Every structure is written in C-alpha cells, then in structure tokens.
Amino acid sequence: MSEGIHPIASLLAAVARGITGVQVQWAGCEPDDRQRIYFANHTSHLDFVVLWSALPSEIRAHARPIAAKDYWEETRVRRYLAENVFKAVLVERGAVPKANSHEESKFVGRSLIEDMAAALGERNSLILFPEGTRGTGEKVGEFRGGLYHLAVRRPDVELVPAHMENMNRILPKGEYLPVPMLSLLTFGKPIQVEPSETKHAFLERARESVSGLRRIGSA
Amino acid sequence: MLSAIHDFKLMLLFGGVLCLLVILTVIGRILKQDHNSMVSRSTADNFNAQIAAWWKICVVFALSLLVGPVGSLFLFAILSFLALREYMTLVPTRRGDHRTLFWSFFVIMPLQYYLVGLQWYNLFAIMIPVMACIFIPTSIAVAGDTAHFLERTTKIQFGLMVCGYCLSHVPALLQLKIPGFEGHDARLLLYLGIVNQMNDLLQYVWGKLIGRHKIAWRVSPDKTWEGALGGLVSATALGTLLWWATPFTPLQSAGMSFTICILGFAGGLVVSAIKRDIGIKDFGAVVERRGGILDRIDSLCFAAPIFFHLVRYYFAP
Numbered sequence: 001m002s003e004g005i006h007p008i009a010s011l012l013a014a015v016a017r018g019i020t021g022v023q024v025q026w027a028g029c030e031p032d033d034r035q036r037i038y039f040a041n042h043t044s045h046l047d048f049v050v051l052w053s054a055l056p057s058e059i060r061a062h063a064r065p066i067a068a069k070d071y072w073e074e075t076r077v078r079r080y081l082a083e084n085v086f087k088a089v090l091v092e093r094g095a096v097p098k099a100n101s102h103e104e105s106k107f108v109g110r111s112l113i114e115d116m117a118a119a120l121g122e123r124n125s126l127i128l129f130p131e132g133t134r135g136t137g138e139k140v141g142e143f144r145g146g147l148y149h150l151a152v153r154r155p156d157v158e159l160v161p162a163h164m165e166n167m168n169r170i171l172p173k174g175e176y177l178p179v180p181m182l183s184l185l186t187f188g189k190p191i192q193v194e195p196s197e198t199k200h201a202f203l204e205r206a207r208e209s210v211s212g213l214r215r216i217g218s219a
Numbered sequence: 220m221l222s223a224i225h226d227f228k229l230m231l232l233f234g235g236v237l238c239l240l241v242i243l244t245v246i247g248r249i250l251k252q253d254h255n256s257m258v259s260r261s262t263a264d265n266f267n268a269q270i271a272a273w274w275k276i277c278v279v280f281a282l283s284l285l286v287g288p289v290g291s292l293f294l295f296a297i298l299s300f301l302a303l304r305e306y307m308t309l310v311p312t313r314r315g316d317h318r319t320l321f322w323s324f325f326v327i328m329p330l331q332y333y334l335v336g337l338q339w340y341n342l343f344a345i346m347i348p349v350m351a352c353i354f355i356p357t358s359i360a361v362a363g364d365t366a367h368f369l370e371r372t373t374k375i376q377f378g379l380m381v382c383g384y385c386l387s388h389v390p391a392l393l394q395l396k397i398p399g400f401e402g403h404d405a406r407l408l409l410y411l412g413i414v415n416q417m418n419d420l421l422q423y424v425w426g427k428l429i430g431r432h433k434i435a436w437r438v439s440p441d442k443t444w445e446g447a448l449g450g451l452v453s454a455t456a457l458g459t460l461l462w463w464a465t466p467f468t469p470l471q472s473a474g475m476s477f478t479i480c481i482l483g484f485a486g487g488l489v490v491s492a493i494k495r496d497i498g499i500k501d502f503g504a505v506v507e508r509r510g511g512i513l514d515r516i517d518s519l520c521f522a523a524p525i526f527f528h529l530v531r532y533y534f535a536p
Binding site: 021136166168169172175177178179180181182 | 304305307308312314317318320321324
C-alpha cells in the first residue's frame with residue numbers, strides 16, 4: 001500500500017519546503033528507517049507535509065499520516081490528497097481524555113486504535129498529531145489518548161517527539177494563502193510508556209517532550 | 220550586455236576588490252591556524268564568515284553585471300525578499316496580520332522592484348513611504364484585531380522600508396543618467412558597496428585594535444568611539460582615493476564616502492537596537508543556515524537611498 005511516493009506528494013513537499021524554508025534539527029535521535037511514531041504539535045495544514053518532507057526519502061516512503069476522517073473525506077480533492085497522494089490513515093478523531101459521554105468515547109477510541117495498529121503493520125511508521133486539531137501556536141494543547149493506547153499495544157515502535165515552530169504564522173487555521181516565514185522543525189529524544197505510568201501522566205509527559213523542543217521564545 | 224567587460228575602470232575596481240579579498244582570505248586562514256595569537260577563535264570564525272559572504276556577493280555581482288540592469292534588479296529583489304523574510308520571522312506578529320503580510324511579500328515588494336525596473340522614479344519613490352503607509356494600517360484594521368495596532372503597523376511598515384524600499388535604491392543607481400558618465404553606473408554601485416562594506420570591516424578592526432569607549436553599550440557592545448571614528452576616517456580616505464571611478468571630484472568623493480560611512484554606522488546601530496529589543500544576538504543566530512542576511516546589509520540599507528538621492532540631485536539633473 002505504501003510502496004513508492006506519489007509524484008504529487010513529492011511536488012507538494014518541495015513547495016512546502018520552499019515556502020517554509022524549514023530548518024530541520026535532529027536533537028534527540030538520528031534519522032532511522034526502523035518503525036517509529038512521530039508525534040508533533042499541530043498548527044497548520046502544512047505541518048504534515050513539512051514533517052514528512054524532512055524525513056530521508058527511504059523513510060518517507062513508509063511514513064503515513066494519521067488524519068481526521070470527518071475533515072479529509074469532506075470534499076473530493078481532500079479525499080484524493082489524503083487517500084491517494086499521501087496514503088493517509090483516515091480515522092475518527094480520538095477522544096479528549098475527559099470526554100463527557102464515556103460510552104461513546106470508548107467505542108470510537110477502540111476502532112481508532114485498531115485502525116492505527118493495522119496501519120503500522122510490520123513496516124510502516126506513522127505521523128500523528130495528538131492534539132487532534134490545529135491550535136493557535138501559543139502552546140501545545142492537551143493530547144488525546146490514541147498515542148498512549150498505541151504505545152502500550154506496540155512497545156517495539158519508537159515514539160519520537162517533534163516540534164514545529166512558526167507554522168501557525170505561515171499558514172494558520174482558516175487561511176489559504178501562505179506567508180513565507182522561516183520555520184524550525186526539531187526531532188527530540190524518543191520516549192516510551194514507563195511501567196505503572198498512568199495514561200494521563202504519560203500523555204502529559206509526551207506533551208512536554210514536544211513543547212520542550214521549542215527553540216524561539218514565545219511568538 | 221557584455222559592455223561591462225569593456226569598461227576598463229569598472230574592471231580595475233572589481234579587480235582591486237578581488238585582490239583585496241584574496242589577501243583577506245589569506246589573513247583569515249592565518250588567524251584560524253594561529254592558536255597563540257591575541258585574536259580569539261570566535262573572532263577568527265566571524266572574520267572568515269564575513270570573507271566567505273563577500274566572495275559570494277562578488278560572484279553574484281559579477282554575474283549580474285553580465286546579465287545587465289535586469290540581473291541586478293532581480294538580485295536585489297531576491298535579497299530584499301530574503302531579508303524581509305528573516306525580519307518578519309523574528310519580529311513578533313499576530314494572527315490578524317496574516318493577510319497584510321501576504322500583501323507585503325507578494326504584492327508590495329514585487330511592485331516596488333517592478334517600478335524601479337520601469338524607471339518610474341516618481342512612483343517608486345513614494346510606493347512604500349506613502350502608499351504602503353496608508354495600505355498597511357487599513358489592511359490590519361480590516362482584519363479586525365485592534366490589540367497593539369500601532370505597534371504592528373509600524374513593525375510591518377519599517378520592515379518594508381528597510382528591506383524593500385531602501386535596498387531597492389541600490390539597483391536604481393543603474394538608471395541614473397549622469398552627463399558624461401553614461402553606461403558607467405555599475406561603477407557607482409560598486410563604489411557604494413566597497414565604501415560601505417569597508418567601513419563595516421574597518422570599524423570592526425579599529426574597534427578590536429584600539430577600542431576603549433563604548434558608544435551605546437546597551438545596544439551594541441562592540442561599537443566603540445575609536446572603532447567608529449577609525450572606520451569613518453579610513454573608509455572615507457579609501458573612498459576618496461576611488462574618485463577616478465566615479466563622476467565625482469576627489470573632494471566630492473570624500474563627501475560621498477563620509478555620508479555613506481555615517482549612514483552605514485546608523486544602519487548598523489538601529490538594526491542592533493531592533494535585535495536587542497527582540498532579544499537575539501544576530502538574526503543569523505536563530506535561523507542559522509538561511510539567516511544572517513539582515514546582519515550583513517543593515518548598513519547598506521541606510522546608505523543606499525541617501526546616496527542615490529545625493530547623486531541624482533547633484534549629478535543627474
């Protein structure tokens with residue numbers, strides 16, 4: 001399924017790199033084609049393309065984004081981009097930990113984990129934005145639970161935090177024309193779920209591992 | 220447009236620059252290897268980075284001469300774009316500025332250079348100071364966010380002025396019609412560049428050698444009275460000696476060089492103050508690989524428009 005890179009994907013990656021002038025720093029690990037889950041803060045539509053394009057091409061061919069089904073299936077163009085071009089794994093949005101309707105969030109949560117685990121398979125890596133939606137860029141929002149469940153289920157897969165700066169200023173939520181500022185992308189030290197660590201504690205630690213990679217002072 | 224090659228004085232000037240660069244490169248190598256010298260490692264690295272940047276500028280300048288005025292126009296348009304990009308990246312803006320920024324990058328800046336290219340002096344001279352000055356606050360007001368309104372307007376306007384408007388006066392030199400100097404305007408451009416950059420270098424060297432009294436230590440700890448005056452005197456002397464390449468008499472050349480040096484100093488000081496305000500040492504330090512353009516052209520930005528207008532007023536009636 002994820003063999004080869006779609007030419008449109010390569011084109012969009014080149015355009016996104018040009019606009020964002022992204023500077024990539026591997027601060028806590030090296031690029032490696034072992035199975036990984038890259039999780040990052042989310043402020044812009046360009047986030048995934050930029051993160052994806054920052055990976056060496058042999059890793060890129062096996063790295064799939066997790067994207068929200070409700071959004072990416074809405075129009076034909078979005079669906080084509082998500083399914084054919086980037087081979088995204090379209091899932092229901094993960095539940096916010098403190099969701100009101102307990103029953104429903106559990107049900108959705110389970111199928112979400114199934115889908116993501118299936119997408120990982122034996123070979124693939126995933127790119128995940130655990131905030132579940134694009135934020136304003138002021139701070140990294142609360143993480144949803146999918147990352148934790150996936151980590152517990154696949155302890156052999158490395159969890160690599162990544163932090164992107166200035167993407168919200170380049171193409172913020174609700175805008176369709178980009179401003180060519182420079183952005184920074186930093187990959188941090190992989191984390192894992194500690195024995196006896198609660199879901200909430202892990203998600204908070206994961207969030208801090210992302211926000212701690214910030215290089216420029218608050219925007 | 221190979222006429223540049225047949226301009227003997229231009230080639231002499233350019234050849235002199237290349238010789239100087241070779242000498243400076245050798246000095247840089249020696250400084251790097253000599254561990255016992257009084258020059259610290261970081262100073263040597265700084266020096267070598269500056270020399271490397273000058274080599275690049277020389278190569279690009281030579282290429283742009285071969286292409287002709289359009290080449291220079293493109294070169295400086297790209298430089299303006301990169302400088303504005305660096306500036307806007309590090310100067311905080313708000314969400315409500317997004318569309319104004321888009322207009323600044325993709326409409327106002329290209330339009331400025333297009334007007335310079337058309338040689339439409341009356342319009343390019345007021346494009347950013349007047350028209351953008353009205354457009355930017357309007358556009359921010361339309362976006363509806365009034366927090367820090369005046370501050371945001373000023374930030375964007377100033378960025379456009381320095382990175383776009385001021386810098387666009389460098390290629391504009393190529394369209395001056397000076398009686399008896401037709402076809403030699405590239406020499407003026409090179410003259411401005413040499414005096415300006417030598418002033419930067421000599422200020423630095425004099426400051427390192429005999430600098431004692433700081434001018435504004437809060438703004439720029441490196442700037443001393445000894446360095447500034449030493450740079451001013453020696454770069455003015457150098458500029459005076461280059462009178463043969465310009466339409467100026469030696470005395471006029473001294474006046475021009477003096478002006479370029481004073482303005483260069485002002486540009487460096489103002490951009491340092493901005494950097495202190497934002498809380499960074501160099502624009503290049505934060506955005507390493509692609510950054511540092513504004514650090515190198517700050518003094519040129521202030522000198523270019525004034526030099527252009529002086530030459531235009533007194534020599535190109």
